Amino acid sequence: MDELDAVIIGGGACGLMCAVQAGFLGKQTLVLEKNSKPGAKILISGGGRCNYTNLYSSSANFISKNDHFCKSAFSQWTVQDTISFFETYGIEGQEKTLGQLFPVTNNAKDIVKVFTELSRELGQEIRCNADVTSIEKISTGFRVRYLLNGSEATIDAAKVVIATGGLPVQKMGATDFALRAARQFGMEIEQTAPALVPLTITGKDSEWFAELSGNTVFCRVWNDRISFEENILFTHWGLSGPAILQISSYWKPGEQIFINLYPKEDISEQISQDRISNGKKTLLNFLAGIFTRKFAEALGKFLPVDKNLASLTKEDINKITQLIHNFKVKPAGDKGYDKAEVMRGGVATGNLSSKTLEAKTVPGLFFGGEAVDVTGWLGGYNFQWAWASGFVIAQNL
Template sequence: MNTYDAIIIGGGACGLMCAAQAGLLGKKILLLERNEKVGAKILISGGGRCNYTNTGTTIANFISANPDFLHGIFRQWTVEDTIDFFEAYGIRGQEKTLGQLFPETNKAKDIVAIFSKILYETEQDIALNTLVKSVEKNADGFTVHVENPRGEYQYNAKKLVIASGGLPVQKLGASDLGLRIAKQFGLEVVGTAPALVPLTITGKDADWYSSLSGNSVFSKVSVAGISFEENMLFTHWGLSGPAILQISSYWRPGHEISIDLLPNFDLDNLIKQERQSGGKRLVSQLLNDYFSRKLVDALGKYLVLDTKIASLSKADAKLIVDTIHRFKVKPAGDKGYDKAEVMRGGVSTAELHSKTLMSKKIEGLYFGGETVDITGWLGGYNFQWAWASGYAIAQDI
């Protein structure tokens, strides 16, 4: 029977940062990971390149029942701390669009390698291919019962950290373990749902979207007063791409999404300018200046394309402007947890101390990363939360 300062369940971004920082502080940690290697989601993030933070991170980039909770964590570990930490171990960042920071090497495995190096040098224990069966609170701390290919074991520690992630993606070992442990100890869990996830279209319009599969268009996508301007991608099942993934975190079933297909232009003015110069061009020719031929042809379902602009009635001109700038979509649903980047909801921040992330009810029990009701936008924000929460926990265990 082994005893540790802390047991960390989950070898993802939060768990790895927590274990590394605790090791650097001289603590003895056991990291439990159900996969055959740590950092499984890190390794596939950003197409294997790992967008590990965002230079523009603020609490406005997160969804939570209480976003202000983030202040207590982000004061301890900033974006600059993330950049400095990785630079100290040889990884310099290169900024892509919208503040997204990637390793110059473009290799997510280099991020994971840093943590493996720290854990090795600080002599921490890692148990891979290990499934947590149950957790118990006792007078001295916690007992964790596990199972791996060699048999069943139990480990003891004064502190227990739940960094087991959310429900995406099952093939990478995702489960509801963290939520079950929270409920076991009587903690409130905010309702969960897939986030940063493609949206599906069914019914009479399904074939129209499917016919445009592969077409990408820069758009402004809005719902419930929230908007994102990025690329939107038509797919066989509906809509995806960064703009849709972002808005999906705010969309709720039954709600309608508004899409501005030409956010950087005023189509009403463009039509007026065409008329002033004679208006001899067809509607399709004007739209071809801004969209792919395939999308313009598809818009023929809604618009008169073969009419000269000079001949457009006021009603037809208004219909064109409204269709392009206020295209309405009512998604049937989303692609679920296996296609989602993250989970929305989780352990309520009201249950946790805002500096340490320890449970207010259970001494020595901590929750971090995706398990908590903190969901970032697409673009490195969720990693920044994972690193920061892992660091904050490590200071207290």
């Protein structure tokens, strides 16, 4: 192999974009990918359909100790740049909901194919089954040691890019490599936690949630920091669905979350109207007209569902209003990294230049993608960060 400009550790979204963009600039890179094929998390994202960006992506959709850190990368590589890049190589996007963009083919393999074909055309090698064991600083740059199909190998390069992702999902090859490498070079780590992850319910209410498993309800879910309006899904172990995954990134153990089960209407007003026209209707039948019958029946644990609307007292209506519009849940925990979409926290942004993503104290060492303390919402945002950070790093190799 000709003299390398950089070794890119990790053949996911950030690493693949970095290799291709470096190739456009005439730079020679080698991607070392632990799995047997590149783009493992791309292939499973969005149920194998790959929600590859979001039309409304901005720094406001990301969690970081430094909210401004990602702005430079997003100004260098915009959502329109992502759309144009994929369109150039045959991927037309279609919006599903809330700005989420998927390939019209609904096939994540098409996204990965763009990168594998471009890498081949540009002479950028992707070496799979390559498990990096160490990085060492040497006079000419870095020495990277790795196992290739079980055999030890080394390679030297002027620069190294760490794009190995976060801690989810272990069966996809996820490790703490990026965090260990950062610590090795004296960098700080923002505390990590599973994000975009289902929440668990235990104790006296767990059976109530479990019996509703499979029911979805469009809700507004909030805490004192943020709110989201999307579906929630009841499961046999607690709560999932888009709104729950979103709020989970802002939830801390021991905290409550609040759920408005009927966010588009005022339930007390609707009861008042229905009392006039159909006072004999039971509260159960009234609720079954809003929710599923099963969910309406389950609310009977908390509400006088056998009463007809005309006989509901002021106290009853207040109780109904509070429960429906201000349903309180105190999750016991979350389902962990293997059920999380992404990792919150990571390599502290203070270690890196926001303009280049190069380590301030280790020239030639770059971090991008999920490994960095920049965590997006559900819906294509994390891919946008991966593409942008890969592009930015490539410009500076």
